[in-house]
Amino acid sequence: MKILTALQIREADQRTIAEENIPSAALMERAANAFTEWFTRKFPDTGKNILICCGPGNNGGDGLAIARMLHALDYAATVWIVAPENKFSPDFLTNQERLPAAIPVTNIKQTSDFPEASEFNLVLDGLFGTGLSRSVTGIYAEIIQHINHLPAQVIAIDVPSGLYTEAPNQLGDAIVQADYTLSFEVPKLAFLLAQNEKYVGEWYLVAINLSPAFLADVTTDKFIFTREQVTQIIQPRRKFSHKGTYGHALLLAGSYGKMGAAALAARACLRSGVGLLSVHCPKVGYTILQTAVPEAMTLPDTEATHLTQLPDLNTYQAIGIGPGLGKEPATRHLVRQLLQTTPAPLVIDADALNIIAEENLQPALPPNTILTPHPKEFERLAGPASDDYNRLKLLQNFCRQYGCFVVLKGGHTCIGTPAGDLYFNITGNPGMATGGTGDVLTGIITALVAQKYSPLDACRLGVYLHGLAGDLARDQVGETALIASDLIENLGAAFRQFGS
Ligand SMILES: NC(=O)C1=CN([C@@H]2O[C@H](COP(=O)(O)OP(=O)(O)OC[C@H]3O[C@@H](n4cnc5c(N)ncnc54)[C@H](OP(=O)(O)O)[C@@H]3O)[C@@H](O)[C@H]2O)[C@@H](O)CC1
Ligand SMILES: Nc1ncnc2c1ncn2[C@@H]1O[C@H](COP(=O)(O)OP(=O)(O)O)[C@@H](O)[C@H]1O
Ligand SMILES: [K+]
Numbered sequence: 001m002k003i004l005t006a007l008q009i010r011e012a013d014q015r016t017i018a019e020e021n022i023p024s025a026a027l028m029e030r031a032a033n034a035f036t037e038w039f040t041r042k043f044p045d046t047g048k049n050i051l052i053c054c055g056p057g058n059n060g061g062d063g064l065a066i067a068r069m070l071h072a073l074d075y076a077a078t079v080w081i082v083a084p085e086n087k088f089s090p091d092f093l094t095n096q097e098r099l100p101a102a103i104p105v106t107n108i109k110q111t112s113d114f115p116e117a118s119e120f121n122l123v124l125d126g127l128f129g130t131g132l133s134r135s136v137t138g139i140y141a142e143i144i145q146h147i148n149h150l151p152a153q154v155i156a157i158d159v160p161s162g163l164y165t166e167a168p169n170q171l172g173d174a175i176v177q178a179d180y181t182l183s184f185e186v187p188k189l190a191f192l193l194a195q196n197e198k199y200v201g202e203w204y205l206v207a208i209n210l211s212p213a214f215l216a217d218v219t220t221d222k223f224i225f226t227r228e229q230v231t232q233i234i235q236p237r238r239k240f241s242h243k244g245t246y247g248h249a250l251l252l253a254g255s256y257g258k259m260g261a262a263a264l265a266a267r268a269c270l271r272s273g274v275g276l277l278s279v280h281c282p283k284v285g286y287t288i289l290q291t292a293v294p295e296a297m298t299l300p301d302t303e304a305t306h307l308t309q310l311p312d313l314n315t316y317q318a319i320g321i322g323p324g325l326g327k328e329p330a331t332r333h334l335v336r337q338l339l340q341t342t343p344a345p346l347v348i349d350a351d352a353l354n355i356i357a358e359e360n361l362q363p364a365l366p367p368n369t370i371l372t373p374h375p376k377e378f379e380r381l382a383g384p385a386s387d388d389y390n391r392l393k394l395l396q397n398f399c400r401q402y403g404c405f406v407v408l409k410g411g412h413t414c415i416g417t418p419a420g421d422l423y424f425n426i427t428g429n430p431g432m433a434t435g436g437t438g439d440v441l442t443g444i445i446t447a448l449v450a451q452k453y454s455p456l457d458a459c460r461l462g463v464y465l466h467g468l469a470g471d472l473a474r475d476q477v478g479e480t481a482l483i484a485s486d487l488i489e490n491l492g493a494a495f496r497q498f499g500s
Contacts, residue, residue: 003222006130015214032065034206048121055127056083063126064095127161141174156181160199193388246275247317247450254281256305261324263292268443271491320446322349323439339364349442372407427467436484468494
């Protein structure tokens with residue numbers, strides 16, 4: 001699914017209106033209908049007092065149309081029209097005319113127009129949407145502060161008012177803090193970034209059937225990958241296949257006190273369909289791994305506590321390195337050697353990433369290597385980011401410069417490609433913010449690469465299924481009690497959702 005800019009969304013509007021030969025107010029009616037349908041399902045109690053704040057543009061027009069529809073369904077709707085100048089969009093005016101006289105309306109041009117405090121349970125924010133052209137000031141900013149202080153749930157229409165859809169706001173900007181954002185047709189970049197969490201709340205998309213031809217043709221470098229795409233990518237196992245069909249993976253992992261990371265990555269790798277798995281670990285890990293993961297073959301290093309020597313690498317279809325690795329001098333040397341000599345594609349995580357950063361080995365990364373940093377590890381590799389938008393720029397530049405795939409982990413994990421494209425994930429939950437879940441992801445992606453999925457598909461499938469396993473685990477144990485092993489236990493159920 002493409003992530004579009006405000007400008008592209010406006011073009012999509014125009015194309016839809018032209019192709020269907022409809023007035024623009026008809027599209028607004030569609031958007032308001034879609035919003036109202038969602039709203040009545042989410043808030044079926046018609047006894048709530050609803051305040052609908054409308055700005056002067058089409059976002060306000062949506063608000064007016066929604067007020068009319070909710071009123072027809074017996075909800076108690078009150079409208080505030082906030083507009084210091086008498087300058088309204090044509091579709092705003094059309095919907096103002098259509099507003100039933102029974103709906104109370106207050107026109108607010110200045111502070112003294114504020115009505116006496118009244119009790120609202122729900123506020124619908126229709127001040128500004130994708131047409132926001134500058135930071136909000138004056139009476140609009142006052143209204144936004146007012147909304148943010150009301151003891152009511154706030155639902156943003158399309159975009160929380162005051163939030164830019166694809167660029168950072170200035171510190172101190174007035175922005176609505178929504179509990180929910182219901183947005184039309186396409187996701188906006190702002191919704192995917194941690195820095196906007198307190199404005200966007202939970203976000204949902206509703207379809208308004210914008211021009212399919214436009215949506216197919218429009219170009220972007222930012223995408224969300226969907227369940228449908230995962231369905232297309234995932235390969236069923238064939239009847240006469242054997243373990244050789246699904247690749248032999250090698251994991252280089254573990255050190256004294258951190259063998260758990262190696263065990264988690266190994267178990268996740270096996271649960272993700274790899275044909276054979278070998279784990280190269282320090283001697284201290286030999287009994288641990290043979291006991292914890294009997295399905296894996298174990299190759300003990302000569303050193304007891306950390307890895308010092310590469311095994312023969314010639315039999316593997318994928319090599320994963322990093323979980324629990326540590327940063328001993330000999331291990332640093334091993335990482336450098338691996339980058340120089342690997343005959344198989346690499347998946348690099350954790351301390352292997354830190355070693356690459358500290359030793360400035362980025363230029364030695366073989367093409368199409370997959371790196372799986374969390375934001376701190378990424379900062380060590382690519383430098384500090386001024387904000388989440390800037391971090392995405394750094395991500396694109398890094399992937400282009402070194403010809404690699406980077407899985408930047410977080411609430412919406414983002415995969416960067418050597419072409420500079422960004423793919424965002426929508427599965428997963430905060431229960432996964434617990435030690436070891438990243439090791440599980442390394443195991444999954446390594447298994448998928450060994451099975452000959454392309455690097456991009458291995459990243460997309462891996463990240464999606466990892467998050468889905470987390471969501472299934474949450475259904476069983478909740479977010480607080482969730483641990484990394486729960487993800488592994490739920491990988492089977494995650495794959496089974498795709499018949500695999
Ligand atoms: N395809 C879709 O998704 C569909 C979307 N639809 C809806 O349309 C919405 C977009 O509507 P829109 O283009 O009229 O812009 P909107 O957000 O109402 O604001 C523009 C107005 O605000 C003003 N203004 C801006 N910034 C300001 C500021 N800081 N301070 C003060 N004023 C400011 C600006 O004035 P100007 O910049 O011209 O001076 C102008 O008057 C979209 O979010 C969705 O809700 C549906 O109806 C149909 C299908
Ligand atoms: N709030 C969250 N929502 C969704 N996924 C999350 C959240 N927090 C963490 N995760 C996921 O959990 C994993 C954590 O990885 P990482 O930080 O490397 O942990 P560790 O090093 O302990 O294994 C990543 O895949 C990340 O996307
Ligand atoms: K809004």
